[in-house]
Amino acid sequence: MKKLYCAVLCFIFLTTLLLSSCKNGDDNKSGRDNSGATVSGDGNYIANIPEKDYGGKSFVFLTCGPNQEHESEIVYNDYTDGGDEKMAKVVNDAISTRNHSVEELLNIEIKEQYVFDTKRKNGEFANKIRLDISAGSGDYHVLTPCIYDGAMLAAEGLLFDLNSDIRYLDMSQPWWDQTFNEELTINDKLYFTVGDIGTTNKSATAALFYNKNLVEKLALENPYDLVREHKWTIDKVTQMAKSISSDDNQDGKIDYNDSMGWSGQLDDMWALFYGSGEKIASIGSDGYPMLTMYNERSTDVIDAMLKLVQDDDHYISANDYWGAEGVAWPSLLTIKPFLQGKCLFFSGNISTTNDFADMDDDFGIVPVPLYDENQEDYHSLINPWVSSCFAVPKNVAVESDKEFVGIVLEAMAAAGKNMIQPAFYEVALKYQNTRDDDSIEMLDRIFASRGCDIGIIFAWGKLDVELQALASAAPGTFTSKYESLKDIAQNQLEETVEFFKENE
Structure with a gap:
């Protein structure tokens, strides 16, 4: 089973159907799955976004965590400085491959700004966002607060509605968690979400x-x-x-x-x-x-x-x-x-x-x-303290180009479902002595029904x-x-x- 997983993962890494489908607009070999999402001929998900060239523009995530030695779910973790290699290589490589694919597709550079916040819930991270928005500053496009802070920032009016404010962001797609979205949508408005774009929401289930x-x-x-x-x-x-x-x-x-x-x-x-x-x-x-x-x-x-x-x-x-x-x-x-x-x-x-x-x-x-x-x-x-969520702040960087944010997030999330989810399954089962279809089925059941x-x-x-x-x-x-x-x-x-x- 382990060999099968690795083979599938390597195949996904070597394909760029997400990219070619967006660039070529070739729908003859694509179709739709049961959720209505567009999939390629061999089952890879395709983001429904237009062809764009952003000329090397930076797309920045503002993230936080209680550990000084940060382990990113957004960008590749480079351990060449001698730090402890905490993230499994297969997941780390999947993140890198996903990012390179999206960067090539849209001609962008995906970056991360990390805030070390021991409190995590309503701490330095949340205060920074409040100050940046009130001052009309902030050079980041997406936040990844803990779920508690996602709710708090939404209740302070600091986040955009993901359902209607951000063009090309389609929260009905299977790379966004549908149970979570349903349970956190208030009067048809959704201010933060989880999905295949990241890994902590899976780890915290x-x-x-x-x-x-x-x-x-x-x-x-x-x-x-x-x-x-x-x-x-x-x-x-x-x-x-x-x-x-x-x-x-x-x-x-x-x-x-x-x-x-x-x-x-x-x-x-x-x-x-x-x-x-x-x-x-x-x-x-x-x-x-x-x-x-x-x-x-x-x-x-x-x-x-x-x-x-x-x-x-x-x-x-x-x-x-x-x-x-x-x-x-x-x-x-x-x-x-x-x-x-x-x-x-x-x-x-x-x-x-x-x-x-x-x-x-x-x-x-x-x-x-x-x-x-x-x-x-x-x-x-999903544990709301451990898990991060994804939200779009009402800051100057986003106000200038909401479409940019929607296109990049959709591309990263769809590619995450193709690349990061299989890698995550491999890690979740890596210490089993006997890999079997039962374990995969149970993970499918768990992730299909998770929420808050x-x-x-x-x-x-x-x-x-x-x-x-x-x-x-x-x-x-x-x-x-x-x-x-x-x-x-x-x-x-x-x-x-x-x-x-x-x-x-």
């Missing part, structure tokens, strides 16, 4: 990993089959997690030194709630957000979730070990039993597979479980914090907790809605 050897040893049902049969539910996973628990060091408790069914963290509360089909807030029939956190079904969902995360004999949370053994991130401790073959399930983001290099047992990847078998679809949450809860992103009434806090609350307190915060949340939501209505 929630998933569940399982130990294949333990599934066989414990004679458990095959998770892949359960997913396909629509039987992969919270109750089923909880039942399976109860099949293993051992106080290996005999200290009277189950922790990361022992054996258990599930190793996770507080983010599981968000991922499981979203995975169940419930949301803190959703877009209503009038096109504006509304609170949807509390209802009869969501109460049942919370009860099912708490049966899992409050089972101290079978579930451990990384949030219980801040400061333990002097590690910066407690998940470095709680991942150990999974790597050692002593834990059945480990929850995290897709990027977690990068930590499986030392794992002897084979692992599988599956979506976050359904609430019950009556649920129509699986849902995979607008209530988490805007954090009205801090209901997002309260959802996580329920993990340690007494069973049956969901109703009283929600009642104590709903009026505050509703007032804050209405203020946000009023702003968007006034600025239509």
